[in-house]
């Protein structure tokens with residue numbers, strides 16, 4: 104059990120929170136939520152022992168091990184990634200080294216005492232899982248998206264997001280009794296996110312997670328601690344349940360407040376009326392006392408929202424940006440080949456694709472920040488800004504918020520405009536003189552956004568702009584982008600966000616970009632309807648055209664069809680191979696599961712069962728895609744007949 | 745599970761799930777009868793002990809030579825040189841070597857069930873930790889596989905020497921033979937194992953030492969033995 108009592112923290116004169124009391128029980132899995140800057144990360148840091156509170160205490164049993172993933176990377180020792188992950192079990196590495204030493208000693212002077220000592224150490228190492236350590240570390244890293252080549256790469260060669268994954272892998276290997284995670288999902292893609300959900304679902308310790316990711320929290324936690332200016336409020340259940348309860352509570356409190364207002368009004372009226380009547384003096388006195396004693400009902404804190412309006416951008420030509428015959432490959436991995444692509448005025452385009460399909464690559468080519476082959480034509484007067492996935496890494500941490508926001512801005516923006524724009528992002532006067540380095544994760548993200556948006560761009564290239572943002576800020580950004588008169592290309596995992604903001608959906612599939620005019624929901628409905636109707640439509644066309652059909656040179660025809668449908672056929676083949684692989688993998692796991700050795704090893708069983716269910720899910724997806732691709736291919740072929 | 749389902753369901757009818765058998769031989773008969781004759785399944789014992797394996801001094805680990813063996817040829821390799829190498833060969837080791845054996849295993853050869861080493865080879869063998877360790881093949885003085893008396897270690901292993909150690913939940917798993925063994929032989933093997941296990945009771949354990957005993961074959965449900973026998 105962990106006991107937090109009377110916790111208070113100030114930064115300078117600013118009180119972040121006061122008198123927080125919280126008892127965390129064994130096996131509890133809680134989310135800590137609250138608006139950007141509420142002090143969530145600060146509480147986590149204090150519990151992790153990285154920061155001293157100004158008042159109160161945190162008591163953690165001595166036997167309990169604690170692990171902490173910060174919201175932002177500090178700096179990593181330069182060493183191979185796998186080594187850093189392994190250092191999560193430093194005690195085992197030390198033991199391993201000692202065993203090696205003893206082995207050499209035993210070889211030189213085989214005496215009984217040394218041999219016995221070696222036996223004990225080796226035994227302890229084996230029992231603690233020492234011999235499986237490396238395999239386990241690699242398997243965790245692989246699940247978080249690292250490839251075999253990455254294990255030996257130096258930590259400093261990785262981008263910020265990947266460095267966070269390395270730290271996360273180290274923690275998950277160490278499996279501390281108390282695991283503190285600050286926004287762990289910001290750095291993950293959908294696949295590794297799903298894995299992390301299931302990993303944490305069976306985590307054998309206490310979990311405390313800060314996150315704004317609703318789906319993730321619903322999977323993992325069983326209680327919510329909500330932090331606002333009034334303190335910490337506890338809600339049992341998952342995140343959706345918390346939202347419902349909170350709303351109900353809000354209503355109730357408002358009702359109470361209203362009833363109290365009425366009671367006060369009545370009492371005051373009574374007092375006014377009978378103040379000078381001696382016969383009622385007693386009743387008047389008692390009502391005055393009652394009023395004095397009454398504590399006003401505390402309402403839940405209602406957040407102001409960002410209300411940002413973009414400076415009106417300059418008018419631009421019909422086509423803002425065009426790619427001609429663009430190709431891009433990373434080593435052997437060809438992402439785009441001979442790609443033509445245009446961005447039109449007024450497009451609010453979402454790039455949608457599974458991870459690794461090349462969304463970020465495309466947006467980087469559009470922003471001209473990576474090398475590629477082919478032509479990129481930027482029209483006159485187009486002023487674009489690029490918000491990278493880890494844009495906050497680009498902030499100057501030494502400057503103050505105000506200095507950094509003003510850095511590189513056009514002269515047309517006055518100090519007053521700048522201050523009011525920052526106010527619109529909910530930065531207070533106290534905040535704007537803070538150095539960037541002390542800002543919370545969400546505050547940094549808002550600053551990075553504000554900075555770009557102030558430049559009156561007419562084209563926004565945004566890669567995951569909602570990371571770290573709380574729900575209110577997310578909605579406010581949505582509204583600002585909806586109102587924005589310019590052009591947008593955006594990548595986001597947040598489907599809700601895309602659906603509200605975007606009017607074009609670009610799907611990327613094996614380097615081919617398909618553009619749909621409409622919202623995300625319309626696109627989904629279209630895809631579903633298309634799948635359902637493919638067959639019947641194809642038949643219709645068949646009968647109508649049946650009689651008119653003329654014989655064309657058979658060979659020539661086949662060749663043409665083949666060429667036109669090659670990308671589809673390739674895709675079908677690729678998916679077939681994938682599903683065969685997966686089937687084989689699953690069969691192998693089944694085999695292992697039925698071995699007596701496995702049957703006795705519950706950890707392995709769990710591992711296998713989990714791996715199997717992941718593979719099974721993957722297989723289902725692949726099969727579905729395969730069916731769709733096959734239908735598409737059939738349809739395409741028929742159209743040629 | 746699906747493939748196992750039908751047989752398992754048939755077998756489970758034979759065993760009284762609630763009953764704690766106090767006649768070992770009877771228990772062995774039941775395990776044998778529940779096991780398909782198609783292949784000669786291994787018969788295993790699971791003993792749950794009242795120990796906390798996280799405490800080093802409550803870590804029960806040992807070995808027993810079963811009087812009737814486990815009905816399986818055990819392939820033994822020995823890391824030894826000079827005199828000891830000769831001794832190992834004469835005792836019937838399947839492969840004996842020093843640097844050459846280390847190299848062979850490092851190259852991926854793993855066709856053996858047990859590895860034994862003389863202490864003076866441990867510096868070399870240690871380098872194979874990452875290969876042998878995860879497979880439970882690492883020689884360890886604590887269970888008698890690092891020893892100067894290689895002849896005895898080989899003979900015992902071949903004769904049916906079984907190593908066991910307590911796993912995370914306080915459970916010990918060990919084989920005691922095959923379903924084709926006579927029930928009385930299985931019972932004798934079982935008794936030999938239990939005898940050693942009782943001797944290993946750590947001084948620091950509190951409360952009941954033997955919490956439950958279950959016998960099963962690879963494919964059968966478990967038959968519970970009355971723990972008060974021990």
Ligand SMILES: Nc1ncnc2c1ncn2[C@@H]1O[C@H](COP(=O)(O)OP(=O)(O)OP(=O)(O)O)[C@@H](O)[C@H]1O
Pocket residue numbers: 114115119137138139140141142143144145146174537541542543544545546571573
């Ligand atoms: N060293 C410091 N000096 C001054 N202010 C600080 C310092 N550290 C943090 N703050 C402020 O304390 C507040 C709480 O920060 P914290 O990082 O705990 O917020 P948070 O709830 O984690 O927010 P987010 O959701 O954005 O991550 C913020 O307003 C931040 O600017």
Ligand SMILES: [Mg+2]
Pocket residue numbers: 143144145174285313543544545
């Ligand atoms: Mg934070």
